Amino acid sequence: MKIAVSALGPDLNSMVDFRFGRAAYFIIMDTDTNEYNSIQNPNVYSASGAGIQSAQTVINEGVEAIITGQMGPNAHRVINAANIPVYSSPGGTVADNLERFKRDELEQMSVPSVAEKYGMGPGMGGGRGMGPGGGGRGRWWQK
Amino acid sequence: MIISFASGKGGTGKTLVATNVAMSLGQGCQFLDCDVEAPNADIFLKPLIISVKSVNVRMPKVLEYKCNACGKCAQACQYKAIVMVKEKVLIFPEQCHSCGACLIACPEDAIIEENRNLGYVESGTCNSNVDFARGILNIGEMRAMPVIMELKSLIQDGRRVVIIDSPPGTACPVVNSVEGSDYCVLVTEPTPFGLSDLKQAVGVLKVMKIPFGVIINRDGIGDGRLEEYCNAEGIKIISRIPYDREIAEIYSNGELLVTASKEWAGYFSNLAEEIVEIAGNEADSNN
Numbered sequence: 116m117k118i119a120v121s122a123l124g125p126d127l128n129s130m131v132d133f134r135f136g137r138a139a140y141f142i143i144m145d146t147d148t149n150e151y152n153s154i155q156n157p158n159v160y161s162a163s164g165a166g167i168q169s170a171q172t173v174i175n176e177g178v179e180a181i182i183t184g185q186m187g188p189n190a191h192r193v194i195n196a197a198n199i200p201v202y203s204s205p206g207g208t209v210a211d212n213l214e215r216f217k218r219d220e221l222e223q224m225s226v227p228s229v230a231e232k233y234g235m236g237p238g239m240g241g242g243r244g245m246g247p248g249g250g251g252r253g254r255w256w257q258k
Numbered sequence: 259m260i261i262s263f264a265s266g267k268g269g270t271g272k273t274l275v276a277t278n279v280a281m282s283l284g285q286g287c288q289f290l291d292c293d294v295e296a297p298n299a300d301i302f303l304k305p306l307i308i309s310v311k312s313v314n315v316r317m318p319k320v321l322e323y324k325c326n327a328c329g330k331c332a333q334a335c336q337y338k339a340i341v342m343v344k345e346k347v348l349i350f351p352e353q354c355h356s357c358g359a360c361l362i363a364c365p366e367d368a369i370i371e372e373n374r375n376l377g378y379v380e381s382g383t384c385n386s387n388v389d390f391a392r393g394i395l396n397i398g399e400m401r402a403m404p405v406i407m408e409l410k411s412l413i414q415d416g417r418r419v420v421i422i423d424s425p426p427g428t429a430c431p432v433v434n435s436v437e438g439s440d441y442c443v444l445v446t447e448p449t450p451f452g453l454s455d456l457k458q459a460v461g462v463l464k465v466m467k468i469p470f471g472v473i474i475n476r477d478g479i480g481d482g483r484l485e486e487y488c489n490a491e492g493i494k495i496i497s498r499i500p501y502d503r504e505i506a507e508i509y510s511n512g513e514l515l516v517t518a519s520k521e522w523a524g525y526f527s528n529l530a531e532e533i534v535e536i537a538g539n540e541a542d543s544n545n
Contacts, residue, residue, distance in 0.1 A: 163400070164338035164353050174343065189350060196343040 121183040125153035127210040133184025134234030136166030166190030191227040262439040266455030268426030271475035276423040282530040286418035292435035293425040294393035305390035307382035324368035334363035441537035442470040449480035469540035
């Protein structure tokens with residue numbers, strides 16, 4: 116089956132990106148063939164609707180599971196409607212997480228784990244003067 | 259004559275200046291608080307609200323028994339407000355811009371309109387002197403425009419002066435608030451942030467061809483770069499308000515400067531007339 120993992124880079128050694136809607140890349144791994152492709156996320160700079168679009172991108176790849184760090188309410192609603200389970204990543208590389216998934220070590224995420232606009236970095240304001248609510252929180256996960 | 263008060267950077271003193279100028283002008287003045295996301299002029303003007311009008315926008319509603327899951331509505335939508343997922347149609351109300359494309363795109367007539375409340379507009383009067391109106395966007399909503407447009411439709415032609423207290427920033431809500439002004443007063447502060455955002459506001463007003471001038475509030479803090487910029491660009495500095503604890507105290511008590519202090523009443527009386535004169539001259543020279 117196919118699994119999507121949100122990632123900071125385009126290959127299996129890349130670290131998992133804790134964002135979903137504005138993740139840098141999606142790695143789509145086929146666990147039957149062990150082949151994968153990576154998608155550079157076009158929604159990174161979206162002012163709004165990134166979660167919805169990223170969810171659709173991933174659903175269109177035919178995935179049956181998603182591994183990510185955090186997922187906001189819009190993406191969550193779309194993924195739920197598609198009945199795709201979402202698993203929480205504890206960090207590490209894409210390869211690490213796929214291993215943990217195979218060993219059934221990942222926890223499922225049942226409700227949105229963050230509010231909207233979680234992944235919007237500094238300078239990515241929606242052009243609305245004061246900026247949308249979640250803007251400018253910085254990248255806390257990059258230690 | 260319509261005079262708007264904008265800034266670029268938030269918190270520079272638009273409302274401070276706009277409310278005190280309006281009260282100084284008194285009879286014949288109409289005040290519009292266009293900062294519908296966080297209106298606050300009413301704190302100082304203490305209006306008696308006479309009427310309230312709901313602002314609603316149209317949303318799509320899918321009649322599921324008619325829907326054949328073709329997904330054409332989702333393809334037509336530019337805002338990801340209506341989305342097809344595994345033959346289910348999901349609607350995201352906050353994304354919707356009420357364009358109606360989904361209704362048109364649906365081959366089965368399965369989409370109808372329903373109303374959604376975005377906020378409301380209140381109008382009234384301050385001591386029967388200054389007419390007052392404000393818009394309030396419901397908490398959590400992203401679309402300020404429909405509320406601002408409804409509010410601006412309340413502008414009374416033939417008023418001596420209409421004062422528009424615009425939101426901070428330089429995005430759509432600001433553009434919509436200042437559009438149609440005869441003159442715009444940019445209230446700013448002489449700090450790096452103040453200057454940086456002032457430049458953006460100046461850029462917007464130039465594109466909109468609205469004549470403008472600057473009032474430097476909290477004069478005395480920061481540095482001289484903002485004044486240098488104004489001088490270099492030939493931007494008129496209409497007045498300066500000093501960085502003064504007394505102003506902050508009066509303001510934080512929710513009081514108007516013009517009622518709390520004779521001195522400030524005198525200052526704003528002069529300032530108000532000066533702004534009206536400058537605005538009038540600009541309007542004449544454009545005609």
